[in-house]
Every structure is written in structure tokens, then in C-alpha cells.
Amino acid sequence: MASKSSPLLLPLLILFLSALLTARADPDITSDFIVPPGAQLNSSLFTLAGLNQTLSGGPKNTSLEITKVSQLELPVLAGQSVSLAILQFAPNGTNPLHTHPRSAELLLLLQGTLSVGFVDSGNRAYTQVLYEGDVFLFPKGLVHFQTNLSPELPAVAVSAFGSSNAGLVSLPKALFGSGVGEGVLANSFKTDATVIETLVSANMG
Numbered sequence: 099m100a101s102k103s104s105p106l107l108l109p110l111l112i113l114f115l116s117a118l119l120t121a122r123a124d125p126d127i128t129s130d131f132i133v134p135p136g137a138q139l140n141s142s143l144f145t146l147a148g149l150n151q152t153l154s155g156g157p158k159n160t161s162l163e164i165t166k167v168s169q170l171e172l173p174v175l176a177g178q179s180v181s182l183a184i185l186q187f188a189p190n191g192t193n194p195l196h197t198h199p200r201s202a203e204l205l206l207l208l209q210g211t212l213s214v215g216f217v218d219s220g221n222r223a224y225t226q227v228l229y230e231g232d233v234f235l236f237p238k239g240l241v242h243f244q245t246n247l248s249p250e251l252p253a254v255a256v257s258a259f260g261s262s263n264a265g266l267v268s269l270p271k272a273l274f275g276s277g278v279g280e281g282v283l284a285n286s287f288k289t290d291a292t293v294i295e296t297l298v299s300a301n302m303g
Contacts (some may be wrong), residue, residue, distance in 0.1 A: 156252025210253025275301035
């Protein structure tokens with residue numbers, strides 16, 4: 099004889115399914131695309147010009163320059179679950195440890211040599227040296243980095259995301275530039291206040 103279902107089973111199932119639906123990076127849309135308010139419906143709506151200079155050479159005045167093509171820069175991306183970024187690294191330039199909470203990242207190296215890697219939820223690091231034409235996947239939400247191995251030449255890469263707004267959490271800024279108490283940080287990293295003060299000072303602003 100079949101046993102009775104728990105009265106909590108249905109509410110828990112509904113809660114679980116709701117969590118799955120809300121965890122998606124972008125909401126589904128019921129039209130081909132969304133026309134931003136005040137925009138004219140023509141081919142220009144789907145175009146972002148002027149990136150040709152970005153695709154070659156290193157950044158002008160910084161160790162890393164990131165040019166985003168997300169919903170903010172191209173509003174018609176809303177609901178399309180896609181965006182990209184162009185990363186220009188100066189010699190020895192680094193994209194510090196960070197995460198994208200709403201999307202995986204697929205990086206294609208166009209120029210130079212990069213060391214890349216991520217850390218999984220079991221604290222295992224996966225690192226790789228990339229050369230021109232190589233592709234590397236950073237899984238959704240995991241901490242990762244990229245750094246230019248050349249002390250003389252720039253590097254350029256293009257990253258694709260499965261969200262119109264993948265989000266960015268920079269670990270140095272999130273940990274040491276967000277106002278978390280220095281005592282909490284010192285205890286968490288098992289170090290003294292002087293070290294934490296130096297790190298906070300370097301990441302504020």
C-alpha cells in the first residue's frame with residue numbers, strides 16, 4: 099500500500115522550483131527583442147560601432163582596460179542572455195581575482211600570452227597558459243583571474259557571457275574596499291591590523 103505524502107512535500111517542491119526559476123541569469127522575454135524606451139526601431143538599435151581600436155594593442159594609461167558590451171552599453175541586449183567584454187592587458191597587467199555571479203565566461207585570446215585560472219567550490223585551482231587563438235572557460239560564479247605573462251608586450255582577449263549583465267565582484271575591492279570591519283578581516287585572514295590597514299588603504303576609493 100502506498101504511503102501518504104508528507105504535507106510539507108508540495109510546498110517544498112514549489113519552493114525548490116521557484117528557486118530554480120529565479121536563479122536563471124536573465125528572465126525570458128515573450129517578444130523577439132525589447133525596444134528601449136524612446137529608441138527608434140531600426141538597424142542602428144542593434145549596432146554598437148567603434149570597437150576596432152579596442153581590438154588591438156594594450157591599454158593607454160592603466161595595467162588593464164576593459165571595454166564592456168552589456169545591456170548598459172547596448173540596451174537592446176535586455177532579455178537576450180548574451181554580452182561580451184574586450185580585455186586589454188599592459189605588459190605584466192593583471193585582471194585581479196573576481197567572479198561573475200550571473201554567468202560563465204568564455205575567453206578567446208586574440209593577442210599575447212595569458213596565464214589564467216579559477217578555483218572551484220572544493221578549493222581546487224585550475225590554471226592554464228593561453229596563446230593566441232586559445233579559448234578558456236571560467237564556470238559561472240567561480241573566482242578567477244587573468245594575467246599577462248609578457249613584461250614587454252600587451253595582450254588582448256574577448257570574453258563572452260551568457261547574460262546581458264553578468265555582474266562583477268572584484269575580491270580585493272569586496273574584501274578590503276567595502277567597509278568590512280578590519281577586526282573581522284584580521285581574524286578571517288589570521289593576520290594583524292597593520293597588514294589589513296595597508297590592504298584597506300590600497301583598495302579604498
